[in-house]
Amino acid sequence: MKRDQRCFHCGLPVTGITACEQEIAGEKQSFCCTGCMTVCQVIHESGLDDFYNRLNYQNAEVPPPEMPVELEQYDLPEVQKDFVRSLADGRKQAHLLIEGIHCAACVWLIEHGLKEMVGIEFAEVNLAHQRLNVRWNSDELALSEIMHRLAKLGYAAAPFNPEAAEGSLQRRNRSLLFRMAFAGFGVMNIMWISIALYAGAFSGIDSEHKQFFHWISLFIATPVLIYSGWPFFRAAMLGLKQARLTMDLPIAIGSFATWAYSCWITFHTSGEVYFDTVVTFLFVILIGRYLEGLSKRNASSAALRLMELQPRLATRILPEGEERISVRKLIVGDHVLVGPGEKIPADGVVLHGESYIDESMLTGESRPLRKEIGASVVAGSMNVDGSLTLEVGSTGADTALARIVTLVEEAQGSKAEVQRIADRIVPWFVAATIGLAFITFIYWLRSDFDTALLAAVSVLIITCPCALGLATPMGIAVGVGAGARRGVLIRHGQALETLSSITHVVFDKTGTLTEGQMKVVQTHLNNNFTHDELIDFAAAIEGKSRHPLASAIVAELKGKQLPCEGFLSESGLGVSGIVKNRRIVIGNQRMMQRENISVPDQIKDQQFQIEQKMGVAVLVAVDGEVAGLIHVQDKVRDEARALIQSLSEQGIGITMLTGDSIQAAHALKNSLGQMQVVAEVLPEDKEAEIRRLQEIGEKVLMIGDGVNDAPALARADVSMAMGSGMDVSMACADIVLVSSDLSRVGFAMHLSQKTLSTIKQNIGISLAYNLILVPAAMAALVTPVFAAIAMPISSLLVIGNAILIRSRVGKRRVADMVDSSLKLPVQV
Structure with missing residues (x-):
C-alpha cells in the first residue's frame, strides 16, 4: 500500500498492521482498521453510499469509536426509567449522546440509517450537542437494536443524562475561563512592550531594540492566538468543511490576518506590529463570550431549576424498618415516608397522614394544597407540615416533573418561524461582512497598508451577526422559562409566536370552563x-x-x-x-x-x-x-367568567363547544357572558367547527382537556390543554396549563405578545448596531480593540433585553391577567 493512501471511511493515513483492503461497489478500497472496513460494508449494504458523497471524508478526524458491548442492559425497565419516556400505544422516546459525530454527513447517515428500521417513528440529531432524539414503537423494536444499528454505522450511543450534560456545560465554561485568563495574562505582559514601543516612537529608539521588542511580542502573541483563539479557529474550520459561513469566521480571519501581517513586519524589520491588538481583542472577545455564556445559562435555566426540584434521597418503609436510599432505587409500589419540610421523591398516592403540599414550582399555584388519604402527589413538590406515607406510582423519567423538564428543554431548543428566517439570513450576513471588509481593505490600501488592514479587521470584528442569531432563540428560551415557572408549559417556540396573533378562542365545556368533577x-x-x-x-x-x-x-x-x-x-x-x-x-x-x-x-x-x-x-x-x-x-371554574369578559373586551371571538344539550349550553352562556355556542357536538364536529372558523380567516386557539378534544386541538392554529389530563395533554397540545387555572390563559397570551415584541426589539438592536458602527469601521474611525469591545456588548444587550421578559410579564400577577373583581363563583 502507498504510504500517502488514506482510509476510504475516516480519511486517516493507512499505515501499520491494522491496515486492510476490501472490495466496495466493485472497487478495492483501503481502510486504516477493520472497524472502518466493517462500518463501510454496513453502509454500502444498507444503500447509504450517499454518505461518502456528503462526507468529503478527507476532513474526518478519527476512526469509528470502539463498538459498545452489553447493550441489552438498556432494554431493562429499571435502566430505562432514568432516560426513556413512555408514550401512548407502546411508543417510547429517548435522548442519546452519540460519540463519533464529526459533521453534517454524520447527521445524515444516522437519521437515514435509523429511519429505515421497522418501528422507528422519528430520529433527529443535534450536531452541536451530538445528541439523538429518537422515538420508536417498543412492540416492534428494542432500544438495544437501535444502539446496535448505530454501532454498525460507526457511532457509539449512551443515555443522555441531564446532570452529565450540565457538567459538560460547566467544563466548557471552565475551559473558556482558562483561555480568557491566558489571554489576559498575555495582555498584561504585551502591554508593557507596547508602552515601550510607543514611548520609543516619541523619544527615539534604535532599530535593534525595536526589533527585539517585536520578537518578544511575537513570542507572547503566538501562544495566545493558538490557545485562546482556538475555539474561533475550530468553529470557523468546521463551518467551512460543511460549506457554512459561521459567526466565528470573521473573528478567525481578522485575528489571523493581523498576526500574520505583524509576523511579516517582524521578519522584515520595518513598519509597525499589531500583536498587542491581536491579544487584546481576543481577550475582550473571550470576556464577552464568557459573560454571554453565563447570561444564556441564566436566561434558559428553567429546566435546570426544575431538575433541582428532584430530591436525591428517599425514606423507604420496609417490614424490618426504614432505610434511606437513592430515589433512583425506588420502584413502583414502594412505600415511602415524607416528613415535614421534605420534598416528594416520586409521583404517588397518599396512604397515611395528611398535610399541605407546596406545588408552586410545578403549577405556579402559590397556595399550598391540602392532601389527604387517596390524594395524588407529584415528585419535586414540598411537604409543608404533616408526615405522609406514600405509595410510589411513577419514578424516573415517568414522573410529571421529568416530563415537564423534557418538555421545557425541547421547547427552548425549538425554532419559531421568525428564527428560521434569521437563521437563513446569518450566512449571508457573514458573507456580506467578509465582502465589506475586502472592499474596505482595497479602498484604504491606496493610502496606507496599515490603515487598510486595521480598518478591514475592524469591519470583520464589529460586523456581528451574533446578536441577530441570538435575537429569537434567547427570547423563546426566556419566554418558555417564564411560562414554566407559572404553570404554563409551552411545547415549541412557534406556539408563542402564533398565540400573539389569535383572533378567536374556542373552549370545550366539561373539564375546561367547568371543573369536570361531576x-x-x-x-x-x-x-x-x-x-x-x-x-x-x-x-x-x-x-x-x-x-x-x-x-x-x-x-x-x-x-x-x-x-x-x-x-x-x-x-x-x-x-x-x-x-x-x-x-x-x-x-x-x-x-x-x-x-x-x-x-x-x-x-x-x-x-x-x-x-x-x-x-x-x-x-x-x-x-x-x-x-x-x-x-x-358540575361546577364552573371561578376564573371562567372573568376570562370570557376579558377576551370579549379585547375584541377576540369566543365559541363554546359541548356535547351537552342546547338548553344546558345556553344556561352556561347566560352565566358566563357573550359567546357563540355549539351544542350536542361529537368530537369530529368540534374539529369541523375549528376548520370552519379558519376558512373565514380566523386564527383559532382551542382550549380543551386533551382527550375527546384531540382532533380539534390538532386542527387549531394553537392548542391549549388543561393539566388534568397531563399525559395526553402533553402529547397533543401546544401549551399545557399544569394547574388547570383558566387565568393562565390570559397570562399565556400576554407572555406571547411580550415575547414576540422582545424578539422584534432584539432584531432591531442588532440591525441598528450594525447600521451605525459598520460605516464607522469602514471609514477607519474604529480600532480593532474598540470593535472587540463593541461586538460582545451587542450580544449582551440582546440577551439582557430577552431576560427583561420576566419582569415585563411579572409586573402583572397571573391572577391579574383577568379582572379579579369579576371572579364570581358560579354553581352549575
Missing part, C-alpha cells in the same frame, strides 16, 4: 326501580368508561360493583352493556332515540328542569324501557 345530585325514578338499583345498573356499565360523568356515577356506588358484559361506548351519545342478563343503555336523548327507546313525559320534564339549571341529565334504560335519570352537576 357529582350525583339526585335520581328521578320511573316505574318500580329504587335509587340503589338504578345506581347499581348504571355504575356497572360506567365502571368501564373514563368519562367524567361515569366517574361521578361510580363514586355514588355504595355496594359491590356488578359485573358487566358486552360493553360498548358511543362517543357523544352514551354507553351500553349487559348486567344480570339485562341490557342497560345509558346516555342522552339522542342515545335513546337511536335505540328506539321512548322517554316518558315526566322524565322529559325533569330533564328540561335539570338542564335549565346547567346540570346534566343521564338517562338510564333497562331492557328497552327508561328506568329513570341521574342528575349530575
Whole structure:
C-alpha cells in the first residue's frame, strides 16, 4: 500500500498492521482498521453510499469509536426509567449522546440509517450537542437494536443524562475561563512592550531594540492566538468543511490576518506590529463570550431549576424498618415516608397522614394544597407540615416533573418561524461582512497598508451577526422559562409566536370552563326501580368508561360493583352493556332515540328542569324501557367568567363547544357572558367547527382537556390543554396549563405578545448596531480593540433585553391577567 493512501471511511493515513483492503461497489478500497472496513460494508449494504458523497471524508478526524458491548442492559425497565419516556400505544422516546459525530454527513447517515428500521417513528440529531432524539414503537423494536444499528454505522450511543450534560456545560465554561485568563495574562505582559514601543516612537529608539521588542511580542502573541483563539479557529474550520459561513469566521480571519501581517513586519524589520491588538481583542472577545455564556445559562435555566426540584434521597418503609436510599432505587409500589419540610421523591398516592403540599414550582399555584388519604402527589413538590406515607406510582423519567423538564428543554431548543428566517439570513450576513471588509481593505490600501488592514479587521470584528442569531432563540428560551415557572408549559417556540396573533378562542365545556368533577345530585325514578338499583345498573356499565360523568356515577356506588358484559361506548351519545342478563343503555336523548327507546313525559320534564339549571341529565334504560335519570352537576371554574369578559373586551371571538344539550349550553352562556355556542357536538364536529372558523380567516386557539378534544386541538392554529389530563395533554397540545387555572390563559397570551415584541426589539438592536458602527469601521474611525469591545456588548444587550421578559410579564400577577373583581363563583 502507498504510504500517502488514506482510509476510504475516516480519511486517516493507512499505515501499520491494522491496515486492510476490501472490495466496495466493485472497487478495492483501503481502510486504516477493520472497524472502518466493517462500518463501510454496513453502509454500502444498507444503500447509504450517499454518505461518502456528503462526507468529503478527507476532513474526518478519527476512526469509528470502539463498538459498545452489553447493550441489552438498556432494554431493562429499571435502566430505562432514568432516560426513556413512555408514550401512548407502546411508543417510547429517548435522548442519546452519540460519540463519533464529526459533521453534517454524520447527521445524515444516522437519521437515514435509523429511519429505515421497522418501528422507528422519528430520529433527529443535534450536531452541536451530538445528541439523538429518537422515538420508536417498543412492540416492534428494542432500544438495544437501535444502539446496535448505530454501532454498525460507526457511532457509539449512551443515555443522555441531564446532570452529565450540565457538567459538560460547566467544563466548557471552565475551559473558556482558562483561555480568557491566558489571554489576559498575555495582555498584561504585551502591554508593557507596547508602552515601550510607543514611548520609543516619541523619544527615539534604535532599530535593534525595536526589533527585539517585536520578537518578544511575537513570542507572547503566538501562544495566545493558538490557545485562546482556538475555539474561533475550530468553529470557523468546521463551518467551512460543511460549506457554512459561521459567526466565528470573521473573528478567525481578522485575528489571523493581523498576526500574520505583524509576523511579516517582524521578519522584515520595518513598519509597525499589531500583536498587542491581536491579544487584546481576543481577550475582550473571550470576556464577552464568557459573560454571554453565563447570561444564556441564566436566561434558559428553567429546566435546570426544575431538575433541582428532584430530591436525591428517599425514606423507604420496609417490614424490618426504614432505610434511606437513592430515589433512583425506588420502584413502583414502594412505600415511602415524607416528613415535614421534605420534598416528594416520586409521583404517588397518599396512604397515611395528611398535610399541605407546596406545588408552586410545578403549577405556579402559590397556595399550598391540602392532601389527604387517596390524594395524588407529584415528585419535586414540598411537604409543608404533616408526615405522609406514600405509595410510589411513577419514578424516573415517568414522573410529571421529568416530563415537564423534557418538555421545557425541547421547547427552548425549538425554532419559531421568525428564527428560521434569521437563521437563513446569518450566512449571508457573514458573507456580506467578509465582502465589506475586502472592499474596505482595497479602498484604504491606496493610502496606507496599515490603515487598510486595521480598518478591514475592524469591519470583520464589529460586523456581528451574533446578536441577530441570538435575537429569537434567547427570547423563546426566556419566554418558555417564564411560562414554566407559572404553570404554563409551552411545547415549541412557534406556539408563542402564533398565540400573539389569535383572533378567536374556542373552549370545550366539561373539564375546561367547568371543573369536570361531576357529582350525583339526585335520581328521578320511573316505574318500580329504587335509587340503589338504578345506581347499581348504571355504575356497572360506567365502571368501564373514563368519562367524567361515569366517574361521578361510580363514586355514588355504595355496594359491590356488578359485573358487566358486552360493553360498548358511543362517543357523544352514551354507553351500553349487559348486567344480570339485562341490557342497560345509558346516555342522552339522542342515545335513546337511536335505540328506539321512548322517554316518558315526566322524565322529559325533569330533564328540561335539570338542564335549565346547567346540570346534566343521564338517562338510564333497562331492557328497552327508561328506568329513570341521574342528575349530575358540575361546577364552573371561578376564573371562567372573568376570562370570557376579558377576551370579549379585547375584541377576540369566543365559541363554546359541548356535547351537552342546547338548553344546558345556553344556561352556561347566560352565566358566563357573550359567546357563540355549539351544542350536542361529537368530537369530529368540534374539529369541523375549528376548520370552519379558519376558512373565514380566523386564527383559532382551542382550549380543551386533551382527550375527546384531540382532533380539534390538532386542527387549531394553537392548542391549549388543561393539566388534568397531563399525559395526553402533553402529547397533543401546544401549551399545557399544569394547574388547570383558566387565568393562565390570559397570562399565556400576554407572555406571547411580550415575547414576540422582545424578539422584534432584539432584531432591531442588532440591525441598528450594525447600521451605525459598520460605516464607522469602514471609514477607519474604529480600532480593532474598540470593535472587540463593541461586538460582545451587542450580544449582551440582546440577551439582557430577552431576560427583561420576566419582569415585563411579572409586573402583572397571573391572577391579574383577568379582572379579579369579576371572579364570581358560579354553581352549575
